[in-house]
Amino acid sequence: MIDETAEEIAEMRTHSSSAVAVKAARALEDLLDDEFPTVEEYVRTLERNSSALRRANPSHASLVTTQHEIVAAVEDADAESVAAAKERTREAIGAVVERVETGKHEAAENVAEELADGMTLLTHDYSTTVLEAIETAAEGGAYLDVYVTEGRPRYMGRRTARRLAEIDRVSATLIVDGAAGHYMSAVDEVLLGMDCIVDDHLYNRVGTYPLAAVADDGDVPVVVAGSSAKLVDEGGFRFENDYRISTEVLLEPPEGFEVENPAYDATPIRLLDRVVTDAGVRQL
Incomplete structure:
Protein backbone atom coordinates (compact mmCIF):
# COMPACT_ATOMS: atom_id res chain seq x y z
CA MET A 1 0.00 0.00 0.00
CA ALA A 107 -12.16 25.55 8.92
CA ALA A 108 -15.10 24.64 6.68
CA GLU A 109 -17.56 25.47 9.48
CA ASN A 110 -15.87 28.84 10.03
CA VAL A 111 -16.14 29.64 6.32
CA ALA A 112 -19.78 28.50 6.18
CA GLU A 113 -20.68 30.99 8.89
CA GLU A 114 -19.53 33.79 6.57
CA LEU A 115 -21.52 32.64 3.52
CA ALA A 116 -24.78 34.55 3.28
CA ASP A 117 -27.92 33.60 1.40
CA GLY A 118 -27.83 34.81 -2.21
CA MET A 119 -24.05 35.12 -2.50
CA THR A 120 -22.24 34.44 -5.76
CA LEU A 121 -18.88 32.75 -5.32
CA LEU A 122 -16.03 31.85 -7.62
CA THR A 123 -13.72 28.97 -6.81
CA HIS A 124 -10.75 27.34 -8.50
CA ASP A 125 -9.59 23.75 -8.80
CA TYR A 126 -10.71 21.25 -6.13
CA SER A 127 -10.78 21.79 -2.36
CA THR A 128 -12.61 19.52 0.06
CA THR A 129 -12.65 22.36 2.60
CA VAL A 130 -14.35 24.72 0.15
CA LEU A 131 -16.84 22.04 -0.87
CA GLU A 132 -17.70 21.25 2.75
CA ALA A 133 -18.10 24.95 3.57
CA ILE A 134 -20.52 25.49 0.68
CA GLU A 135 -22.48 22.35 1.52
CA THR A 136 -22.71 23.34 5.19
CA ALA A 137 -23.97 26.82 4.31
CA ALA A 138 -26.54 25.34 1.90
CA GLU A 139 -27.74 22.87 4.51
CA GLY A 140 -28.23 25.87 6.78
CA GLY A 141 -30.62 27.39 4.25
CA ALA A 142 -28.37 29.56 2.06
CA TYR A 143 -28.90 29.63 -1.70
CA LEU A 144 -25.55 30.07 -3.45
CA ASP A 145 -24.39 30.56 -7.03
CA VAL A 146 -20.89 29.25 -7.68
CA TYR A 147 -18.66 29.75 -10.70
CA VAL A 148 -15.99 27.04 -10.97
CA THR A 149 -12.89 27.34 -13.12
CA GLU A 150 -11.85 24.18 -14.94
CA GLY A 151 -8.39 24.02 -13.38
CA ARG A 152 -6.56 23.16 -16.57
CA PRO A 153 -4.73 21.09 -17.62
CA ARG A 154 -6.01 18.39 -15.25
CA TYR A 155 -9.53 19.85 -15.16
CA MET A 156 -10.02 19.27 -11.44
CA GLY A 157 -12.65 22.00 -11.43
CA ARG A 158 -14.94 19.70 -13.38
CA ARG A 159 -14.99 17.36 -10.39
CA THR A 160 -15.82 20.33 -8.14
CA ALA A 161 -18.71 21.35 -10.39
CA ARG A 162 -20.11 17.83 -10.37
CA ARG A 163 -19.97 17.72 -6.57
CA LEU A 164 -21.63 21.13 -6.25
CA ALA A 165 -24.38 20.04 -8.64
CA GLU A 166 -25.36 17.37 -6.11
CA ILE A 167 -25.97 19.93 -3.34
CA ASP A 168 -29.45 21.39 -2.87
CA ARG A 169 -29.67 25.20 -2.99
CA VAL A 170 -26.37 25.45 -4.93
CA SER A 171 -26.29 26.49 -8.58
CA ALA A 172 -22.92 25.67 -10.17
CA THR A 173 -21.51 27.01 -13.43
CA LEU A 174 -18.29 25.64 -14.93
CA ILE A 175 -16.14 28.17 -16.80
CA VAL A 176 -12.77 28.02 -18.53
CA ASP A 177 -9.90 29.45 -16.51
CA GLY A 178 -9.46 32.44 -18.81
CA ALA A 179 -13.08 33.53 -18.31
CA ALA A 180 -12.65 34.38 -14.62
CA GLY A 181 -12.16 38.06 -15.40
CA HIS A 182 -15.28 38.11 -17.55
CA TYR A 183 -17.46 36.87 -14.70
CA MET A 184 -15.68 38.65 -11.82
CA SER A 185 -18.09 41.61 -11.82
CA ALA A 186 -20.90 39.21 -10.86
CA VAL A 187 -18.93 37.66 -7.99
CA ASP A 188 -19.27 38.60 -4.32
CA GLU A 189 -16.31 36.58 -3.13
CA VAL A 190 -13.53 34.36 -4.47
CA LEU A 191 -13.27 31.31 -2.21
CA LEU A 192 -10.14 29.17 -2.51
CA GLY A 193 -8.52 26.22 -0.80
CA MET A 194 -4.80 26.15 -0.23
CA ASP A 195 -1.88 23.84 -0.51
CA CYS A 196 0.01 25.92 2.03
CA ILE A 197 0.93 29.42 3.11
CA VAL A 198 4.62 29.94 3.72
CA ASP A 199 5.45 33.35 5.16
CA ASP A 200 4.00 35.91 2.72
CA HIS A 201 2.94 33.63 -0.14
CA LEU A 202 0.01 31.32 -0.77
CA TYR A 203 0.99 28.23 -2.74
CA ASN A 204 -1.96 26.72 -4.54
CA ARG A 205 -2.96 25.15 -7.85
CA VAL A 206 -1.55 27.06 -10.82
CA GLY A 207 -3.91 29.79 -11.94
CA THR A 208 -4.56 31.03 -8.41
CA TYR A 209 -2.22 34.02 -8.75
CA PRO A 210 -3.87 35.59 -11.83
CA LEU A 211 -7.30 34.85 -10.36
CA ALA A 212 -6.41 36.68 -7.14
CA ALA A 213 -4.91 39.57 -9.12
CA VAL A 214 -8.09 39.98 -11.21
CA ALA A 215 -10.22 39.86 -8.05
CA ASP A 216 -8.00 42.48 -6.38
CA ASP A 217 -8.36 44.75 -9.41
CA GLY A 218 -12.13 44.42 -9.18
CA ASP A 219 -12.27 44.90 -5.39
CA VAL A 220 -13.65 41.39 -4.95
CA PRO A 221 -12.52 39.84 -1.65
CA VAL A 222 -10.38 36.71 -1.85
CA VAL A 223 -10.85 34.23 1.00
CA VAL A 224 -8.58 31.23 1.49
CA ALA A 225 -9.67 28.27 3.60
CA GLY A 226 -7.87 25.27 5.04
CA SER A 227 -6.47 23.55 8.08
CA SER A 228 -4.05 25.56 10.22
CA ALA A 229 -1.57 22.70 9.60
CA LYS A 230 -1.05 24.29 6.17
CA LEU A 231 0.30 27.51 7.68
CA VAL A 232 4.02 26.93 7.95
CA ASP A 233 7.11 29.02 8.46
CA GLU A 234 9.98 28.93 6.00
CA GLY A 235 12.32 27.49 8.60
CA GLY A 236 10.25 24.31 8.81
CA PHE A 237 9.37 23.83 5.16
CA ARG A 238 10.65 24.91 1.75
CA PHE A 239 8.13 24.81 -1.05
CA GLU A 240 9.19 22.89 -4.16
CA ASN A 241 7.00 23.26 -7.22
CA ASP A 242 5.97 20.19 -9.17
CA TYR A 243 6.47 20.35 -12.93
CA ARG A 244 4.08 17.93 -14.56
CA ILE A 245 4.50 16.01 -17.81
CA SER A 246 3.90 17.92 -21.04
CA THR A 247 1.30 15.41 -22.30
CA GLU A 248 -1.16 16.81 -19.76
CA VAL A 249 -1.08 19.99 -21.87
CA LEU A 250 -0.47 18.65 -25.37
CA LEU A 251 -0.93 15.04 -26.40
CA GLU A 252 1.22 15.14 -29.51
CA PRO A 253 4.99 15.84 -29.23
CA PRO A 254 5.76 19.57 -29.58
CA GLU A 255 7.71 20.55 -32.68
CA GLY A 256 9.86 23.67 -32.46
CA PHE A 257 8.65 24.78 -29.03
CA GLU A 258 8.74 23.74 -25.38
CA VAL A 259 5.85 22.89 -23.07
CA GLU A 260 6.00 23.72 -19.36
CA ASN A 261 3.40 22.55 -16.91
CA PRO A 262 3.88 23.82 -13.33
CA ALA A 263 1.35 22.43 -10.87
CA TYR A 264 1.34 25.41 -8.48
CA ASP A 265 1.95 29.13 -8.37
CA ALA A 266 2.79 31.59 -5.60
CA THR A 267 0.25 34.28 -4.75
CA PRO A 268 1.39 37.19 -2.54
CA ILE A 269 -0.83 37.28 0.53
CA ARG A 270 -1.31 41.04 -0.03
CA LEU A 271 -3.86 39.97 -2.67
CA LEU A 272 -5.88 38.04 -0.07
CA ASP A 273 -8.51 39.47 2.26
CA ARG A 274 -8.89 36.67 4.78
CA VAL A 275 -7.44 33.29 5.66
CA VAL A 276 -9.93 31.05 7.47
CA THR A 277 -8.67 28.02 9.37
CA ASP A 278 -9.73 25.95 12.35
CA ALA A 279 -7.92 28.54 14.47
CA GLY A 280 -10.26 31.29 13.29
CA VAL A 281 -10.26 34.13 10.78
CA ARG A 282 -7.08 36.01 9.97
CA GLN A 283 -7.64 39.40 8.31
CA LEU A 284 -4.94 40.48 5.88
Missing part, protein backbone atom coordinates in the same frame (compact mmCIF):
# COMPACT_ATOMS: atom_id res chain seq x y z
CA ILE A 2 2.86 2.42 0.71
CA ASP A 3 4.25 2.14 -2.82
CA GLU A 4 0.75 2.44 -4.28
CA THR A 5 0.02 5.51 -2.17
CA ALA A 6 3.29 7.16 -3.19
CA GLU A 7 2.44 6.52 -6.84
CA GLU A 8 -1.06 7.89 -6.37
CA ILE A 9 0.30 11.04 -4.72
CA ALA A 10 2.88 11.53 -7.48
CA GLU A 11 0.21 11.18 -10.15
CA MET A 12 -2.12 13.53 -8.23
CA ARG A 13 -4.98 11.06 -8.24
CA THR A 14 -5.87 12.40 -4.77
CA HIS A 15 -6.58 16.09 -5.32
CA SER A 16 -6.99 17.56 -1.83
CA SER A 17 -3.73 18.20 0.04
CA SER A 18 -5.44 17.35 3.35
CA ALA A 19 -6.60 14.03 1.90
CA VAL A 20 -3.05 13.40 0.66
CA ALA A 21 -1.62 13.92 4.15
CA VAL A 22 -4.19 11.60 5.72
CA LYS A 23 -3.77 8.91 3.08
CA ALA A 24 0.03 9.01 3.43
CA ALA A 25 -0.15 8.82 7.21
CA ARG A 26 -2.46 5.82 7.10
CA ALA A 27 -0.25 4.13 4.51
CA LEU A 28 2.47 3.83 7.16
CA GLU A 29 0.16 1.51 9.11
CA ASP A 30 1.22 -1.22 6.65
CA LEU A 31 4.49 -1.48 8.55
CA LEU A 32 2.67 -2.42 11.74
CA ASP A 33 1.93 -5.88 10.33
CA ASP A 34 5.54 -6.64 9.32
CA GLU A 35 8.18 -8.33 11.44
CA PHE A 36 11.43 -6.58 12.37
CA PRO A 37 14.43 -8.01 14.25
CA THR A 38 15.26 -4.79 16.11
CA VAL A 39 13.82 -1.40 16.96
CA GLU A 40 16.59 0.20 14.92
CA GLU A 41 15.63 -1.74 11.81
CA TYR A 42 11.98 -0.81 12.28
CA VAL A 43 12.75 2.89 12.66
CA ARG A 44 15.02 2.83 9.59
CA THR A 45 12.25 1.19 7.56
CA LEU A 46 9.72 3.71 8.83
CA GLU A 47 11.96 6.61 7.83
CA ARG A 48 12.69 5.10 4.43
CA ASN A 49 9.02 4.63 3.61
CA SER A 50 8.08 8.03 4.99
CA SER A 51 10.78 9.59 2.83
CA ALA A 52 9.33 7.87 -0.25
CA LEU A 53 5.91 9.32 0.55
CA ARG A 54 7.37 12.80 1.05
CA ARG A 55 9.31 12.64 -2.21
CA ALA A 56 6.13 11.72 -4.08
CA ASN A 57 5.05 15.35 -3.79
CA PRO A 58 7.40 17.60 -1.79
CA SER A 59 5.22 20.63 -2.57
CA HIS A 60 2.49 19.42 -0.18
CA ALA A 61 3.31 21.10 3.12
CA SER A 62 0.83 19.09 5.17
CA LEU A 63 2.17 15.85 3.68
CA VAL A 64 5.79 16.71 4.44
CA THR A 65 5.24 18.12 7.92
CA THR A 66 2.93 15.34 9.11
CA GLN A 67 5.28 12.64 7.85
CA HIS A 68 8.17 14.28 9.68
CA GLU A 69 6.00 14.50 12.79
CA ILE A 70 5.18 10.77 12.76
CA VAL A 71 8.80 9.70 12.31
CA ALA A 72 10.03 12.17 14.95
CA ALA A 73 7.47 10.91 17.46
CA VAL A 74 8.75 7.35 17.07
CA GLU A 75 12.41 8.33 17.13
CA ASP A 76 11.96 10.52 20.21
CA ALA A 77 10.11 7.75 22.04
CA ASP A 78 13.31 5.68 22.16
CA ALA A 79 11.21 2.53 22.43
CA GLU A 80 12.69 -0.52 24.10
CA SER A 81 10.91 -3.01 21.84
CA VAL A 82 9.56 -3.23 18.31
CA ALA A 83 6.07 -3.63 19.72
CA ALA A 84 6.44 -0.39 21.68
CA ALA A 85 7.78 1.43 18.63
CA LYS A 86 4.82 0.20 16.58
CA GLU A 87 2.38 1.35 19.23
CA ARG A 88 3.99 4.79 19.25
CA THR A 89 3.65 4.86 15.46
CA ARG A 90 -0.03 3.97 15.71
CA GLU A 91 -0.59 6.77 18.23
CA ALA A 92 1.30 9.32 16.12
CA ILE A 93 -0.64 8.41 12.98
CA GLY A 94 -3.93 8.69 14.86
CA ALA A 95 -2.99 12.10 16.24
CA VAL A 96 -1.97 13.41 12.82
CA VAL A 97 -5.11 12.14 11.08
CA GLU A 98 -7.39 13.53 13.77
CA ARG A 99 -5.72 16.94 13.72
CA VAL A 100 -5.78 17.29 9.93
CA GLU A 101 -9.37 16.08 9.55
CA THR A 102 -10.65 18.06 12.52
CA GLY A 103 -8.82 21.16 11.32
CA LYS A 104 -10.32 20.85 7.85
CA HIS A 105 -13.87 20.40 9.19
CA GLU A 106 -13.59 23.28 11.64
